[in-house]
Amino acid sequence: MQEHDMSWVRTEMALAQPAPPSERGLYAWVRKNLIATPGDTILTILGILIVAWILPQVINWALLNAQWTGPDRTVCATVAQGGIQPDGWSGACWAFVNAKFGQFMFGRYPIEERWRPILVAILFVALLVPMLIPRVPRKGLNAILLFLVLPIVSFFLLIGGVFGLPHVETSLWGGLLVTLSLSFVGIAVSLPLGTVLALGRRSKMPAIKLLCVIFIETVRGIPLITVLFFVSVMLPLFLPEGVTFDKFLRALIGVSLFAAAYMAEVVRGGLQAIPKGQYEGADSLGLGYWQKMGLIVLPQALKLVIPGIVNTFIGMFKDTSLVLIISMFDLLGVVKQNFSDANWATPQTAKSGLVFAAFVFWLFCFGMSRYSMYTERRLDTGYKR
Amino acid sequence: MKHIAFGILGAAALGFTASAASAGTLDTVKQKGFIQCGVSTGLAGFSAPDDKGDWQGIDADFCRAVAAAVFGDGSKVKFTPLSAKERFTALQSGEVDILSRNTTWTINRDTALGLNFIGVTYYDGQGFMINAKKLPGVNSALQLSGAAVCVQSGTTTELNLADYFKSNKMEYNPVVFEKLEEVNAAYDAGRCDVYTTDQSGLYGIRLTLGSPADHVVLPEIISKEPLGPAVRQGDDQWYHIVKWTYFALLDAEELGITKANVEEMKASDNPEIKRVLGQEADTKIGTDLGVSNDWVVNIVKAVGNYGEVFEKNVGSGSPLKIARGINALWTKGGLQYAPPIR
Numbered sequence: 001m002q003e004h005d006m007s008w009v010r011t012e013m014a015l016a017q018p019a020p021p022s023e024r025g026l027y028a029w030v031r032k033n034l035i036a037t038p039g040d041t042i043l044t045i046l047g048i049l050i051v052a053w054i055l056p057q058v059i060n061w062a063l064l065n066a067q068w069t070g071p072d073r074t075v076c077a078t079v080a081q082g083g084i085q086p087d088g089w090s091g092a093c094w095a096f097v098n099a100k101f102g103q104f105m106f107g108r109y110p111i112e113e114r115w116r117p118i119l120v121a122i123l124f125v126a127l128l129v130p131m132l133i134p135r136v137p138r139k140g141l142n143a144i145l146l147f148l149v150l151p152i153v154s155f156f157l158l159i160g161g162v163f164g165l166p167h168v169e170t171s172l173w174g175g176l177l178v179t180l181s182l183s184f185v186g187i188a189v190s191l192p193l194g195t196v197l198a199l200g201r202r203s204k205m206p207a208i209k210l211l212c213v214i215f216i217e218t219v220r221g222i223p224l225i226t227v228l229f230f231v232s233v234m235l236p237l238f239l240p241e242g243v244t245f246d247k248f249l250r251a252l253i254g255v256s257l258f259a260a261a262y263m264a265e266v267v268r269g270g271l272q273a274i275p276k277g278q279y280e281g282a283d284s285l286g287l288g289y290w291q292k293m294g295l296i297v298l299p300q301a302l303k304l305v306i307p308g309i310v311n312t313f314i315g316m317f318k319d320t321s322l323v324l325i326i327s328m329f330d331l332l333g334v335v336k337q338n339f340s341d342a343n344w345a346t347p348q349t350a351k352s353g354l355v356f357a358a359f360v361f362w363l364f365c366f367g368m369s370r371y372s373m374y375t376e377r378r379l380d381t382g383y384k385r
Numbered sequence: 386m387k388h389i390a391f392g393i394l395g396a397a398a399l400g401f402t403a404s405a406a407s408a409g410t411l412d413t414v415k416q417k418g419f420i421q422c423g424v425s426t427g428l429a430g431f432s433a434p435d436d437k438g439d440w441q442g443i444d445a446d447f448c449r450a451v452a453a454a455v456f457g458d459g460s461k462v463k464f465t466p467l468s469a470k471e472r473f474t475a476l477q478s479g480e481v482d483i484l485s486r487n488t489t490w491t492i493n494r495d496t497a498l499g500l501n502f503i504g505v506t507y508y509d510g511q512g513f514m515i516n517a518k519k520l521p522g523v524n525s526a527l528q529l530s531g532a533a534v535c536v537q538s539g540t541t542t543e544l545n546l547a548d549y550f551k552s553n554k555m556e557y558n559p560v561v562f563e564k565l566e567e568v569n570a571a572y573d574a575g576r577c578d579v580y581t582t583d584q585s586g587l588y589g590i591r592l593t594l595g596s597p598a599d600h601v602v603l604p605e606i607i608s609k610e611p612l613g614p615a616v617r618q619g620d621d622q623w624y625h626i627v628k629w630t631y632f633a634l635l636d637a638e639e640l641g642i643t644k645a646n647v648e649e650m651k652a653s654d655n656p657e658i659k660r661v662l663g664q665e666a667d668t669k670i671g672t673d674l675g676v677s678n679d680w681v682v683n684i685v686k687a688v689g690n691y692g693e694v695f696e697k698n699v700g701s702g703s704p705l706k707i708a709r710g711i712n713a714l715w716t717k718g719g720l721q722y723a724p725p726i727r
Contacts, residue, residue, distance in 0.1 A: 073592070073704060080596050080597065080598055081592075081594075081595070081596070081597055082592075082597065082704070099436045100436060102437075102438070103434065103436075103438045107438070108434070108438040111437065111438075169463075171463075171465060229470070232471060233470065233471055233474050234474075237474060237477070237478055239478075324468075325468065325470075326468075326471070327426060327465070327466050327467055327468050327471060329426075329466070336427070337426055337427040337433075337434060337466070338427070338433075338434060339427065340427030340428055340429045340433040340434075340589075341427075341429065341433045341434060341435060341436075341441075342429040342430055342433065342589060342592065342703055342704045342705050343435070343436075343703075343704060345429060345589060345592035345593050345704060346592065346593060347573070347593050347594060347595050349593065350566070350593065
């Protein structure tokens with residue numbers, strides 16, 4: 001029953017109307033993002049010009065004019081340079097990368113034994129992929145296989161000398177094999193070690209605290225290149241003749257300790273960001289130190305510093321190139337070493353080799369970076385920052 | 386070769402060299418079954434990896450020759466690539482048995498660093514390459530007054546350059562870079578008219594230029610860079626084996642013994658050839674040295690004679706195409722001379 005006279009009352013909610021045509025679709029996107037103001041328009045035109053100028057040259061060089069296969073330098077050199085290409089030709093010499101591909105991947109690892117690093121790589125991928133996909137069950141077993149069993153199996157597979165496998169000394173290792181094994185061990189060692197160091201630095205026990213502070217500050221205070229140089233040039237002089245301490249092992253220890261010191265500071269940053277109430281809450285529940293850290297503090301702290309952790313990983317991945325100073329040849333080292341092969345000396349060789357090395361490094365770093373962003377989103381259960 | 390800081394480090398190492406030399410290198414080498422050879426981390430024609438990753442070049446082949454003399458098998462050698470900074474320590478500490486790494490023989494290295502150079506496998510020297518388009522008509526370094534010269538900083542090359550221009554009362558305009566790659570790029574881009582470094586290196590660099598035909602290596606050599614292998618001081622037997630391997634390579638070339646004809650040469654009537662190849666009755670030349678009597682046969686079978694090694698790695702058989710020049714035998718107007726094997 002209605003007292004007041006109302007001509008019409010709406011009884012249901014009005015349906016949302018689609019946005020006006022000027023606000024949706026391709027045109028709107030272009031208008032909003034590219035030509036919103038005169039300034040934007042100028043920048044857009046400049047951008048298009050730059051792309052139009054660079055892109056054809058890049059495509060021409062890297063794809064259309066590129067030489068993919070060939071026996072030696074002649075395919076990548078012009079007639080004037082002693083090759084077969086017409087004068088004025090400029091293209092990537094992927095034939096060089098192709099001919100040296102085995103070396104870029106494995107260094108001087110004997111050709112007939114290269115199935116061993118390939119097998120290790122397959123095992124690594126087979127264990128890493130399920131580890132990275134959150135839906136796959138049995139993470140605990142997977143982690144044990146990946147971080148404990150795999151390194152041991154890989155060690156015997158790669159070094160050999162047991163089960164009838166010929167011994168391959170680490171001085172023959174090189175290329176991506178060295179880059180990846182250094183970074184994998186570095187990552188696997190530095191995260192737990194760094195976490196322990198960070199906890200130690202915040203410990204109330206003076207001896208442990210002092211030790212951790214000294215370690216972190218010493219290692220962070222010396223350039224990696226100095227330590228590598230020292231262990232490679234000075235250390236052999238202090239050891240008796242014949243006692244050689246494997247170079248690869250030296251590099252492995254150096255890189256791992258370095259990454260651990262940096263990691264400790266990253267993790268400490270996370271620990272400091274946890275409100276005191278969380279510690280007190282854990283205490284009031286009667287949790288011990290390790291329970292408090294393992295169940296309450298670290299899960300939150302580590303989640304906060306994922307970008308910092310991945311930053312350290314990526315930095316370390318690229319730092320492995322410094323082992324060149326002790327004559328170990330990581331991917332970049334092997335690529336540069338092969339520039340000295342007179343059979344491939346052309347103006348295009350160095351460019352092509354470096355572009356290839358850059359692409360491989362980018363592939364791995366970009367992969368790590370995307371995965372870390374995915375992890376951040378997945379773990380973003382609490383407050384947004 | 387180039388860095389002064391190195392001498393200090395080497396001097397610090399001196400105290401340790403005496404102990405390093407005490408064990409007989411030949412016995413250790415025979416026991417482990419291979420020779421550990423220190424080479425460069427990559428220098429075209431001297432030691433550089435081929436497509437399979439095997440080391441090729443004069444320096445690498447020299448180590449193969451020593452392996453052939455000791456084991457009768459040129460493949461019994463393992464290569465350790467060494468940076469310029471590491472090379473002397475590696476030899477002193479026993480990490481390598483021979484340092485065959487385009488190293489300049491100087492008195493300081495021969496005495497203070499505790500090394501023994503066995504000879505000169507390649508007479509190198511600092512040379513000039515010019516861009517003939519920018520400097521037409523220049524065919525001698527003495528015409529370079531006023532030129533812009535690309536050079537790597539902090540090297541003896543830079544000092545030699547200054548000395549040369551000063552002593553000839555010429556002006557020049559140095560274009561200095563820290564890294565070799567930067568020097569190459571600057572020269573190729575035309576930022577300077579002249580490039581100076583070791584002459585053997587100039588030929589390698591020329592291959593990477595856009596138009597090699599426009600660039601000429603001038604005949605003048607303004608410094609002495611005798612490159613040769615070195616061993617540790619204090620082990621005369623090993624020193625002799627390495628030294629005479631070098632002489633055997635030269636003597637084989639002088640007598641016309643090549644990889645192809647060495648088997649026929651064994652039956653030669655020439656007493657000198659018979660003596661060198663160990664075919665004389667009751668010969669003790671090889672055993673006195675500490676190797677087998679057919680050591681020269683093994684060397685030549687493994688790598689050929691000196692001329693063959695040269696032509697294959699840096700000469701007509703390689704893209705570098707370096708002329709023999711002063712590296713020819715003494716009989717052909719060069720400096721390579723070996724005492725007789727008798």
